[in-house]
Amino acid sequence: MRGPQAAWWGASLGAMLAYVGAVLLSFPPTLLFFLRQGNWGFVPLSGEPAIRWYGWLIDIALGALAGFVVGRFLPRRPPWALLWWIAAASWLALAWHERQWFLR
Amino acid sequence: MNPVVTVLLLILHGLSAVLLLGAVTHQALALWWPAHEQGAAWWHSLRAVHPERYVRAVVVLFGFTVLLGTIDYTPFRLFARQEYLDAHVPWATGLFELKEHAAAIGLALLPAYWAVWHEPNEAGARRALTTFLAAVTWWNFLVGHVVNNMRGL
Numbered sequence: 001m002r003g004p005q006a007a008w009w010g011a012s013l014g015a016m017l018a019y020v021g022a023v024l025l026s027f028p029p030t031l032l033f034f035l036r037q038g039n040w041g042f043v044p045l046s047g048e049p050a051i052r053w054y055g056w057l058i059d060i061a062l063g064a065l066a067g068f069v070v071g072r073f074l075p076r077r078p079p080w081a082l083l084w085w086i087a088a089a090s091w092l093a094l095a096w097h098e099r100q101w102f103l104r
Numbered sequence: 105m106n107p108v109v110t111v112l113l114l115i116l117h118g119l120s121a122v123l124l125l126g127a128v129t130h131q132a133l134a135l136w137w138p139a140h141e142q143g144a145a146w147w148h149s150l151r152a153v154h155p156e157r158y159v160r161a162v163v164v165l166f167g168f169t170v171l172l173g174t175i176d177y178t179p180f181r182l183f184a185r186q187e188y189l190d191a192h193v194p195w196a197t198g199l200f201e202l203k204e205h206a207a208a209i210g211l212a213l214l215p216a217y218w219a220v221w222h223e224p225n226e227a228g229a230r231r232a233l234t235t236f237l238a239a240v241t242w243w244n245f246l247v248g249h250v251v252n253n254m255r256g257l
Contacts (some may be wrong), residue, residue, distance in 0.1 A: 008215040008216055008218065009215075009216055009219065011215035011216075012212055012213050012216035015212035015215070016212040019208045019209070019212060023205070035178065035181060035182060049181070049186060051177065051178065051181055053174065053177055054174070054177075056208060057174065057211075060208060060212055064215060068215070079229075080216060080226065080229030080232065081229060081232060083213065084229075084232040084236060087212070087213055087236060088236070090209055091206060091209050095202055098202060098205075099198075100198075101194045101195055101197050101198025102195050102198050104194045104195075
């Protein structure tokens with residue numbers, strides 16, 4: 001089915017790819033919030049703790065927007081089940097990425 | 105941020121999560137085990153809902169819960185995680201990181217969840233995405249409680 005449904009499908013895929021890419025591959029770039037200084041920036045500063053969550057949320061929104069636009073041009077909507085598998089695989093990959101917290 | 109506001113937001117975050125938990129659990133139960141006949145038992149009533157009526161509530165509550173948690177994230181990092189969790193109970197930090205990732209994946213799935221409930225003849229996809237969101241909600245609710253019990257705001 002072409003049209004809005006494919007666009008929503010694309011929005012979810014784009015949001016997931018942007019988030020997983022930002023966390024695991026540092027792409028797309030993530031906006032950082034430096035706690036002690038109260039500043040924002042894209043380049044990590046040594047010795048300065050930074051929050052990435054806010055930047056990741058922006059990445060999700062931009063990924064969803066890009067996916068929505070691209071999805072509108074898909075000839076037909078891919079299966080919804082594919083999104084479920086991508087979501088499950090993404091969460092497992094992210095969990096593996098965080099394993100160091102449980103090995104200390 | 106004023107500590108009173110931080111705690112107030114945390115309580116609202118929890119209350120919003122409770123409402124979300126109820127909505128998405130009712131919806132998932134009604135999808136997997138719909139009540140076909142009339143019955144007076146509470147277990148029957150739990151499943152005898154119109155799952156399509158919960159879609160908007162789930163989307164709004166999911167977004168609202170994440171928003172409240174996001175506002176409270178800076179004090180959490182400063183006063184709970186940085187000062188205590190990372191050094192003394194790193195596994196709790198790990199659980200919280202997994203909570204963040206689950207919330208992000210759940211947010212990303214909301215457009216598909218919304219669309220699948222507006223497309224006819226997609227019972228399997230509705231089950232799959234609703235169950236995923238229900239699992240994310242339960243996971244985040246339980247982890248949030250555990251971590252907050254370790255070191256709250």
